Each structure stands twice: as structure tokens, then as C-alpha cells.
Amino acid sequence: MVRKASKTLRRILQRGLRRATTRWDASVVLIAVCVAMGVACTISGGPVTARIGAALAVICCGAIALGSPERLRDRFGTLLGVLPAIVGLVFLAFVKTAVPALALAFCLLIAIAAWCQDFHAPVPPLVRNLPGADSRSVPQFPATVRAFTRWGLAAGVWGTALCALVGAGTAGFAWGAGWCLAMALPAVIQGVRNRAAGRSIRRALDAYSPVFAMPYAGGAIFHIEMWERYIRAAGLPYIIVTMQERTLDLLAEATDVPIIVPAEASVLAVRETMPASLKAAFYVHNSGLNTLFFAAAPGVVDVFLHHGDGDKQSSSNPKSRKYDILYVAGQGAIDRYAMRGINIPREKFVIGGRPQTETIEVADRGILGLQVPTVLYAPTWAGRPPNDHFSSLPWGPRIVQQLLDRGARIIFRPHPVSRRAHDSRAIIESIEKMLERATATTGIEHIYGAQAETQWGVTEVTNASDAMVSDVSGIVTDYMQSGKPFAMVTTNCTVEQFRAQYPTSRGAYVISLVEPQTMESALDDMFGPDTLHDLRWRQRDYYLGGFNGDLQPSQAFVGLLNELANDQPITLDPSGFNS
Template sequence: MSAADSSHPDRGSFRARFRRAAGPTLVINVAALLAAVTAAVAGPSAPGTTAAVVAIAVLAWVEARRGGKLARLLASHVLARALLITSAVALAAVGGSSLLVPAVMLGISTLLEPVLKRILAGAVPYAAQLPGIRTRNHELASPAGVAVGNMGGLAVLFVTDLLAIRSDAVSWSVAILAVASMLFAVVLAVDGVQRIRARRVADRTVNDAMRAYAPAFAVHWDAGPGTGYQLAMWLPYLERIGEPFVIILRNQATFDETVGLTDRPVLLRKTHADLDDMIVPTLRAAFYVNNAVRNAQFVRFAELWHVQLNHGESDKAPSYNPVLRAYDRNFVAGQAAVDRFAAHGLATAPEYFEIIGRPQLEHVRQADGPLPAVPTVLYAPTWAGFNADSAYSSLGVGPELVTQLVERGCRVLFRPHPYTDRSPELAAAADTVRALLEADEAKTGIGHEFGERVASELTIAECFNLADALVSDVSSVVPDFLFSGKPFAISTMLAPAEEFIDGYAIAAAGYVFEPTPESIRAALDDMLGVDTKQAARAVAKEYYLGGESPESVSARFIEAAREVIAMPKPPAIEAAREADHASARGEGR
């Protein structure tokens, strides 16, 4: 696919566009409204029943598509559910049914859901593992139970109306579900209010707790669910610095994941103002593992040294984003990162770059001979990217590529990027690859791996150690694989091979393929045949990864990090820092 093609992405089928435009919700609301109006005006009728059936059916379909994510049920489709209950109330009133009071109770319980959701939205986690701060970070129980009870009551109402069942047992069932849901909602709401109050109390003492803990540096991290690998790859080496530190988290959705990665203090600071209390006299530096937009809210503290670590070395466009110059230091793996900035006209201060290698590769085993008779090939495609200029993924031709590997008798390890499912097209291609490998595994028993173990449980370094060769894209995977000295093939998705080789230094060390069967075949022939790129890989390894040995690569990072933490800021900034902290102490901050 060319760059021009990628700038006009396929918007998908009409059904996909209809879902994205909230079409199902519109159908549910209109059908529920028709059911309520018909019941109020005409009483029991075929049109009213049909409208209610449509609303219930589409609502059930939408909820089923959530894939069992019950937490999202709370306050979902409240308008439609209230209208359907109104329909039941109208029918019960007309017929003198004993369902009238239970239906009204169910309606009240349903309307309480948005109130509960609003309260719980404010009762977010606060901090974990920081001495002096004790808050409960989670609700007593999942609030989904409230919605499940209310939806269960609605289902009973719907079935009884549809089948014209009238009995005290049905009325009691609806009443019990409504009362149980209301009581549960009240308990959770009270608990939520208490947790909000506890957060406010903690806010008054968190700066004191930070001063007592005396962190030397902070890790500022803002990323969504499923991105824990960005932080996890650096934590072991940050620990080896030997100084106390805290993790300042900006995204509530990654709180539990982060707490599970470390025993260091983790503080959720969602707003710009929340960050002020994180600044204490002992704090000298902040490290960042991505280039999230909200990093700028912490970079504003000039009294700290701000160090960008990134989460991989690659030739992708984000690796030379001009915004990276906002940081005081950019710790990079090798000279390639420095030259990449210069090649794109980005001037930096002489001390801006620090070449530290890639400490995460210290346990990667080196190539120890020619490929075996049955080579193991790691296929690790990248994701679709945010923009057209970073649409590097080869996964669209992944089925063709994997088919060719299987036909050659290779054992395949499939490790798609964690963000693969953000693109429906690439997610479908990944499913096809898994199906191909599953079918071949059933036939040959060769040992293909395409499940969670390779995709997420093993580190990328562990996957490198299992593989004899790699097929990947423009990403951090390929430069990291250079450390092993093993052969690799790399895709060019946005330009012809000749142009790609001219523009990317790493291409000289690999076997380049375009997204065509013929080009894939030629690259695999070369990679799995007579290896002519061994010397080129050695040169590229030093250029991209700094040439550190496995024994010294982590030590270089630790030394550089300690140097930054120990460095004083310019005198004017240091003086302002001392004045600020003296003022804060005087005010009883």
C-alpha cells in the first residue's frame, strides 16, 4: 500500500459505519419511544408489542457485543429502558395489573444508575504503596450488579407482557429485583462518597508523605490499557539506580496494571493541578517512557531534569518528533537516533543526546551458527499507527507471508503488536494468520506458537532467544533483534524497496520485501538461504545499539541516570527552587 493509498483509509462496510454513528442506539430509542407512546395511547396492541420486541432485541444484541464486559452496563441505554418500563407501567395501569407498583420501582431504580455512575466516576484510585497515605482504591463490589438487576427486572416485565402473564409471583419477582438493585446502588453510592472524601483528606497530606518518602526521581507515565510493556521494560533498570522513586500515573485505566508491576509508590494524578504536590526538595529528575501529550504538564517543572527514555529504538516518524526537544535529555540506544534528528533538520543542544545502548537486551543470546534444518521464524508485525506516515504494518499481507513460511517447513512464532486490534482490518488479518498456523499445527505438529504466551507473556527478548530469524516492519523490534546477530527480513509498506533502502540505514542489514507475493518469496529465499548480510548486521548493531556488550549494556544506563539525578540545575533555577520549597514550608503546604 502506498502512502497515497493510506491517506484515504477504507471507512468499512455500511454496517460498521452504522455502528460507529450510534445507529443501534437510535433504533433502540426510537423503538422504545414507539412502544411507550403506543401503550399510553392505545393500550395493548400489535404495533406496540413489535416496537418493544425490536427495542429489546437490539438492546440485547448491543450488550452481547460487549463481550462480557459487565462494568459497561451501568447507565447504558437508560432512556430506552425507562421508556420500555413506562410502556409496561401504562399497560399495567390499563389492565389493573399488580405489576404497576413494581414497574414504577424498577423505573426509579433504573434512573438511579446515572447518578451512581457519576459518583463512582469521582471515586477513582488515589495512591498505592506510598507510606503515610491510606486510601481504598476500589469499590466494594462491581456496580454492574445494579444494572444486571434492573435489566433482569425489565426482562421479566417484557416476557410477562408478551405472554400476557399476570400473577403475584411475577410482581414479587420484579419488586425484589428493583429493591435489591436500589439498595445495592445506595450502598455503592455511599461507599463512593466516602472514597471521594478520603481522596480529599489524602490530598491535604500527600505532599508531606512525598517529603517523608524523599524520592530522588519520578517516572511520569500516561498511556492507555494494554501498554504496560512501555513501563515494564524500564522498571528493572530504574530499580538498579538505587534511589527511591515514585511513579506518577495519569491514566486511571492503567492503575491496577501499574501497581502489579512494582512495589514502588504509584500515584494517580489526573489533572494538571494534581502534579504540584509531587514536587518535593529531594526530587531531582523525571523519566518518561513515551511521548504522551500530557507529559508537557510535568515537563513544565523547570527545577527537574526531564529525561526521555522512549520504549524502543526505531526509524518510525514518532522517533524524530520535534516535540521530543522539550526534554532536557534524550537517552537513545545508538548513533542512529542522533543522526535521525539531524537528517530531519532538528537541531539540538550538544548535551541533549546520551547514548546508553538498550539495557533490555542484556539477556538476548547471540547467533551461534547457521540456521537449523527446521528454522524458527518470529513474525512480529507492528500496528497500523496513528497517521498515514506511520502505517508501517505488514500484517495486511501477513497471511501470504505466513503461508510461504509454512510451505517452507518453518516453525512460526506469531507476535502481533499489542495495538493490533485498534484496526479492524489488521485484527482480521491477525485472526487469519492464527487460523493458518492452527491448521498447519494440527497437520504437522511442528510447534507453531500463536497464542498469549508468545504474544504477551514472554518478553520480546525471550522471543528473540526462541527464534532463528525474524520477519518484521519498521519498528523497535528490528533494531533490538540486531543485538542477536541473527538474520531478518523487513517490510517496506510506504515506498518501493530501492527508495526504502536509500532512506533507512537498517535496510542494508536485512532482506527487504514489498507487499507482493513475489517480493516476499525473494526475501525469504535470501534470509533462509545463504546469509550475505552478516557483516552488515554487525555494522548496523553498533550504529543502532551503541556497540555495548551484553555484560555492560545495563551498566551504561544506570551510570548515565545517576549522573543526571546528581546534576545541579543552573544557579538561577536552583535558587528559585529553594525559595519555592521554603515558601511551601512556611505556608504549611
């Protein structure tokens, strides 16, 4: 019983202390009570009460130095640095004895130690490819050393408070002060290193004067690669700011543009990576961390590019309301938001087509009569069930077998994320073995593995194919540019339900896995008379903006970049299809 009660009491105390040191209002109350009790004890007179007052003063300083939450320190850092000295002066004003005088001296030392302990906080950002900046990370003291010095400073504060209570006098205060300053020394050394490196990076950023930034909080660099080359085409300096250190070197291998990783996921750290020269930030990933960039650079125009244009929820996320401009491929993207009840003012949208589809070859024909038609099978990744679980990959072997039975050459291109999951990777490997066996039997060379997934992009696999089978995915909209027939797979809807909920499928031959007979009928239609030809071409303009004249999507995008760089009004009708 006693043991259980002691554990309960310890849990309550730990919870209370944690709340007191992480909540702004609780910390203020703790400090205010400490000061009030200390002043009251000191004014009441007598050596015992003076000691209690001095002890409370030290405890108050410790609470300020060690217990203040990040929000409080960020807003009132300078004030918190001098509060211990103010507390000491209050005691000295009321009492002329030695103990309060020592308390004042110790409070001043605590102020210095607390400032030193906080000095290590501004770890500099990591950088690559930034002219004039050292790409090496600043050596940091081990985590064990940092933890020991932090707890050592706390122990010094409380130990000196105890000395004040028992009347240890000058010796107790001297030992406490020396200990606290010693605990702060590693932080001073680290702080000098960090601040020097941070100033160097900031100077290099200011000298580079980027006009644009690409903030990124995702982990797959293909999102950045999809748009970075078109931002480069404007010929204006820009930077990539990634929130994940693991993507830094991957991006550095893919581009020579400056890449920066903020020291931490906080507004202050991100602000250090956003120089005053920035005019616009281009987002390719709708991460919750994007709000850090909004807060860090409020004067910058935030543009959401969408890394794909499909019927998934990620292409019509309510978070998109926060951006200043939504750059979309066609009217279909605007209507998608409205269809899902996401009300965004029309003036926020700019239709610019898909620059990524410019080099896709247009073929105004079906595959009827081709001796060996080439079919691209491009299933999306598993997603996050239940809302974004659209992948047909679990049924992939069955789909591929149907295509093989029709004498097709297969280009197998699973989503890049699919190989990360064990189950998906096993299915991918089984399909590749099927294709290997089929080649040995028929002599038809199928395309899969590195060639289809990394050596070739969407343009190459589209140009090399005569038709496609996919599911709810951005590749469907890109494939529309070719004019070639395609089928879409739904794993949990009837054909009628699927066409109603996912409008990109209205120009597709739909395979419903809940209606097994549609597998053969849809493929028969796609391989046969291609009855959806005319509807598919109308959808092409609806989803891709109708860029059929002299102005190409990449030119429209560069035009937007120049307008943003020169603070010009944004043209809402670059292609004639925005009205």
C-alpha cells in the first residue's frame, strides 16, 4: 500500500513539474508565487525568514533559467535573462544582512549561467551548394554531455537553495556559483561555434539573394525533381529548404541549387533560412509543416504547385486554402475542390497546364490492329486506408496475366513508394518473375525494373506505350496528354460509383474488382474499337488546360515566375482557358 501510494505521489509530482515547465501560464504562476513568498519572508525579518527568502529567490531564478517553456523564452528571452538580477535587487533593497547580499550575487551568477546554458540553442542550419558557406556540420558535444550539464546546473541551483536554508553562508554560495558556471562552460564553447557558423551561413544567403524558395517537408525527392527544373528555367536564384536531414544529400546529388536544412522544426529556425530577398515560395507537398514557412516569411507569396493532378484527396486538400496561389493544370482541378466542398476563391487559382507533359508524344489512334501492343501498367502506392487506398497492385498479377493473354508487351512501373513496403515489394517481385517467364516463352521483351522505374520517366514510358492500365493516380492526367486509351482499376466501387466519385475515370475503361466481369469487358473495349476516344480528348483539354497553341505550359509557368519576381499583378489567363 505504502509503495503504491509513493508511486502515485511521485507520478503526480512529475506530472505537475512537467506541466509547470512546459506551459506558459503555469511557469508564470510558479515564478510569481516564488517571488511573492521570498519577498514576504524577507520583509518579515529574522535570520530564518531571510534564509527562506534567499532560498526562494534562488529557486525562482532556477525556475526562470531552467523551467521556462520555449514559447516563453522565445517571446521574452531578454527579460528572462535579467529577471534573476531583478529578484536579487529586490531582496537587497529590503534586507541589509549578508545572506540576501549573497543571494543577489548568486542570482547574478545564475543569470550568467542560464544565458550560457541557452547559448548553445541556435544550432546552425545544414547547407549544400551555397556559395561562400561551409557545407560541413558544426561539431556538437555529445548528448550525454549536454544532458549532464543541464541537470548539473539544475542541481547547482537547488543545492545552493539548500545551503541558504541551512545557513551555510559564503562557502555554500561560492561552491554553488562555481559549480553552475562550470556546468555552463560547454554550452559557451558550443554557442561560440554555432553562432559563428550561423552568421557565416546567413551572410552567404544574403549574398546569394534568392528570389524563390522551394520549402519541402516530404521524404521522397521526386516531388522536388518534378518542378525544380521549371523554376530553374526562369534564370533567377532560388533555394530548396528541406525539413528532413536525410533528404539533404539525396537532393544534393540531384541538383546543384543551394539546399538548406533548418536547425529544428520551429518558426525561428526556419526564419533563419528565409532571407529578405525572397519573393515567392513554391510548395510541391501539402505537409502540415508548411505552416512553419508561412509564419517564418509572412511577406512571401505562397504558391502550391500540386506534385500530381489526380483524384486523390491530396489533390484537393482543405489545407490548400492557406496558400496565396494554387497553380493547377486545368479546370478539372478547380472543379475537384468545389465537388468536395472545399470553397476557395476563384481568383486564387491559376491554370497553367502540366509542364511535365510537354514532351509526351500525341497519338490520335487506338491499339486495334497492332500486332504486339505495348501496355503500361502503372499502379499507385498503397496509400493510407481507408480514404487513399486505391492501389491495384495486390491484384497486379491477375491484371498482368490478362494483358499477357492478349499478346501485349508490358511496361511495369509501380509507384516509387511501393518498394518500401514488404508486402508491395513481394508483389512487385512476383510480377517481374511473371514477365521474365513470359519473355522466355514468347520472346517478347517486357520492360520493368530499373529501366521502367528510374532510367525512364513518365514521358518515356508514355511515349513507349500504346495504352495504359492504372488506378486513381496523377499519372492518369499526365497520360491524357498522349490521347492514347487507358483503363483504370477500382478496388471497392462499382463502375457507376467510380465514375461519379473520380471524374478522371469518365474517359477511361473501368475495371471494377467488385464486378469481376468488367476485367475482360473493359480490356476488350480498350484493345478493340476504343469507343471512348472522343470523350477522352474532351477530358484532355478539361484537365490539362487546353495548351494546344504556341504557348506551352512551361512558358506559362516561367511567365508566372517573372511576374512574382517583379511584383507584377498575376495574370489569371495565361493560356486563354482561365476565364
